[in-house]
Amino acid sequence: AQKVTQAQTEISVVEKEDVTLDCVYETRDTTYYLFWYKQPPSGELVFLIRRNSFDEQNEISGRYSWNFQKSTSSFNFTITASQVVDSAVYFCALSQREEYNFNKFYFGSGTKLNVKP
Amino acid sequence: EAGVVQSPRYKIIEKKQPVAFWCNPISGHNTLYWYRQNLGQGPELLIRYENEEAVDDSQLPKDRFSAERLKGVDSTLKIQPAELGDSAVYLCASSLGAGGPYEQFFGPGTRLTVL
Numbered sequence: 090a091q092k093v094t095q096a097q098t099e100i101s102v103v104e105k106e107d108v109t110l111d112c113v114y115e116t117r118d119t120t121y122y123l124f125w126y127k128q129p130p131s132g133e134l135v136f137l138i139r140r141n142s143f144d145e146q147n148e149i150s151g152r153y154s155w156n157f158q159k160s161t162s163s164f165n166f167t168i169t170a171s172q173v174v175d176s177a178v179y180f181c182a183l184s185q186r187e188e189y190n191f192n193k194f195y196f197g198s199g200t201k202l203n204v205k206p
Numbered sequence: 207e208a209g210v211v212q213s214p215r216y217k218i219i220e221k222k223q224p225v226a227f228w229c230n231p232i233s234g235h236n237t238l239y240w241y242r243q244n245l246g247q248g249p250e251l252l253i254r255y256e257n258e259e260a261v262d263d264s265q266l267p268k269d270r271f272s273a274e275r276l277k278g279v280d281s282t283l284k285i286q287p288a289e290l291g292d293s294a295v296y297l298c299a300s301s302l303g304a305g306g307p308y309e310q311f312f313g314p315g316t317r318l319t320v321l
Contacts, residue, residue, distance in 0.1 A: 093248075122307055132295065134249070134312040141307060180248050193262070194239075194310070196248030 092116065092195035093183050101203040102171050110166040110200045112181030118142075123157065123164045124182040128199070134180065140164065171204045178202070208232070210313035212298050218319045224286035227316045231279070231300030238275060239310060240283050241297040249297055255281065256304060285318075293320045 094113045102108045114123065125137040138148065140157050148155050152169045168175055178199045187193045211230040219225050231238050236257050241249035252271065254262040257278035266273065270289070275281040285292055295317050299310040 098246075124309065126312075131314070132317075133314045134297070134299075134310075136309040136311065139307060139309055182248075194251060196250070198246070198248050 092185075093181050093197035095179075095181055095197035095200050097200045098198075099201040099203065101205065103205050104173060105170050107167060107169050108171050108202065108204075110168075110179050110181075110202065112164045112166065112197060114162050114164065114181070114183045116162075116183060116185050118185045120186060122184040124184065125155065125164075125166050126180045126182060126196075127177045128180060129177040137166075137179075168202075171202075173204050173206055176202055176204045210298055210300055210311055212296075212313035212316055214316055215314060216317050216319075218321065219288055220321050221290055222287040224284065225288050225318060226285075227283045227296050227298075227318075229281045229283070229298030229313060231281075231298070232311055235300035235302055235311070236278070237301045237304050237308070238281050239297075239299040239301075240273060240281070241299065243295045243297055243315070245294075252283070252296075254304070261304075288318075288320045290320050293318055 092115050121142045123140045126134045127137055128134045138155055145157050154167045156165045178201045180199045181197045183195045213228050217225055238255040240252040242252055243249045251265055253260055253266045253273050255275045258275050271285055273283045295315040297315045298313045301308040301310045
């Protein structure tokens, strides 16, 4: 079963537009962690943010903001005033406890963001 | 601080040939992951190590894939024999501990093409 769903396969915006990347997750655990990673054309995944399931406070970091809503099992990512350098594939990931007390990671299929000048 | 190092960056082989990928994690990171990323998809875990112990290899196709992490530092992932469907990017990642709350640091990956 798909644990993390990123329904938007690809999004194209013009520079300076705001864009929101959606992430819906599925878990029965009460303790879990959510992540966003960026994968630029160079290929290396870069960590952006981590949230635990007990902290629903939204977070802002510069032009990036994240909206975590447990009621809808969503962890959406908004880029304000997008720039060409934001062009990349963005992955949402879920970490939940399974066997042997170790957490397992599940990545979504990613959303490719194209920011045009 | 050096990041996760992987080699080679690219590998082209013919089917049925063996291939090996090498990974050196960030110093001090006990947990090491190998992922496979197919085109247009997210990474899928193949195996996770805690020090030198493979604690999660449920997704590793054991008939042709093998991995080792001797001395609990660097690791090697091997495919023998390779099949056409093995073409993908193989990513290595490391973290201080297992799963959340520890973020994973990824290497640049090895792009494998099987002809």
